Amino acid sequence: MSDIVGSSFGHVNPKRHYIFDLPDARRAAICREDFWVPHPAATYLIQKINMMLEVENKTQAPCMVCCGDGGSGKTSHVNRLKQEVKSWDKKLIFVTMHQNPNNYSLKQLILSAMGVDFSRQARAATNITPQMQAIIKRDNIKGVVIDEVHDALTLTDLQQRINLSLLKNLSGSEYGLSVFAFGIGSAQKVLRADPQLERRYAVHDIKPFSYGEEYRNFVSSYVYNLPLKYRSNIDGELLLLLHKKTHGLVDNIVKALQASAAYAVLNGDERIKKEHITNVDVLLDMFGMSMSSYD
Ligand SMILES: Nc1ncnc2c1ncn2[C@@H]1O[C@H](COP(=O)(O)OP(=O)(O)O)[C@@H](O)[C@H]1O
Ligand SMILES: [Mg+2]
Structure with missing residues (x-):
């Protein structure tokens, strides 16, 4: 069945042809599911991170803060990186300050991601530094990726100082880890207000698409994956x-x-039309979605 149907939907990615066999309601729902579309700016950032991890024997590991407004794609980049790093020989550990139900500190999140027992008893009994160093070596961990880093840096002054000093330690000679911190612009301000960290942290801006080829290609690739x-x-x-x-x-x-x-599936248009975009706020509302405000 899929093959016969598939052959007549040349405008849709063949990997998505199976969706045409599903009921319309399901197909409309799938239209609203997220998937990753590679684009040059994202590929460039992931390559840059890969290259930064190649550098060895530095007193201070190279670090980077990746800044963008809400909805600019930071978490998606982090998730994509998580996928790609699986095929790299060097490893990264991932933490996110947001959605942290146990209210762990940045340090606890990092220790937990490494599998270190950081309970009070464990800390009292031993100095965890050698344990962390051993895990870093054993697993070939080269860096730490922190999403929503602004949450770690815009706390009380005391917490902020603790976290900044942790970031310094991680990338210093004791651990030698590159830190990739994703967050909104205020994160950059805090990191770069510290003279030592300012030298260590490169800045990468994750920007909205300007009206041009990359934007056009992104939209075309996205639409190529929509089952219309x-x-x-x-x-x-x-x-x-x-x-x-x-x-x-x-x-x-x-x-x-x-x-x-999704609307085009449900009303039978079966293609994206200008009038959908003209009335996009109404369509978004229909599906309980809304756009990020952006000034
Ligand atoms: N390369 C991409 N391909 C497809 N969808 C993307 C891509 N980058 C971001 N998105 C979508 O944009 C939305 C917001 O991205 P997100 O990464 O959550 O932004 P941020 O973390 O900066 O707030 C998500 O729904 C995500 O699926
Ligand atoms: Mg995010």
Whole structure:
């Protein structure tokens, strides 16, 4: 069945043809599910991180703070990196300050991600530094990725100082780990207000798409993966309108395309139309979605 149907949907990624065999309600729901679309700026950042990890025997491991507004794609980059690093020989550990139900400190999150027992008893009994060093060596851990780092840096002054000194220790000679910190702009301000860290941390901005080729390619690749029966006419007018409505913020672009596609399945349009984008706020509301405000 899939093969016969598949052959007539040349405008859709063959890997997604199986979705045409599902009921329309399910197909509409799948239109609103997230998937990753590679684009040059993301590939560049992941390559940069890979290259930074190649450097050995530095007194201080190279670190980077990756800044972007909410919805600019930071967490998606982190998740993508998590996937890609599986095929690398060097390893990264991942922590996120957000969604931290146990209210662990940054240090506890890092220890827990490494599998170190950091209970009070364990700490009282031993100095954990050698244990951490052994795990880093055993697992070939080269860096720590922290998502939502602003949550660690915009706490009380005392917590902020503790976390900044932890970041210094991690990348110093004792551990030699590169730190990749993802967060909103205020994170950069805090990190770079410290003269020692300022020298250590490169800054990478995760920006909205400007109206140009990368944006056009991203939209085309995204639409290629949406299971709609007819080819959408993604012309200059639609692209410009979409850019105007979304300000090029990836979260908004993705939501607008997802809601339009889901609507197009349910009402039988089966393609993304300009009028969907014109009325995108109504469509988003219909599915309980909303765009990030962006000034
Ligand atoms: N390369 C990409 N391909 C497809 N969707 C993406 C991509 N980058 C981001 N998105 C989508 O944009 C939305 C917001 O991204 P997110 O990473 O959560 O932003 P941030 O962490 O900066 O707030 C998510 O729904 C995500 O799926
Ligand atoms: Mg995020």
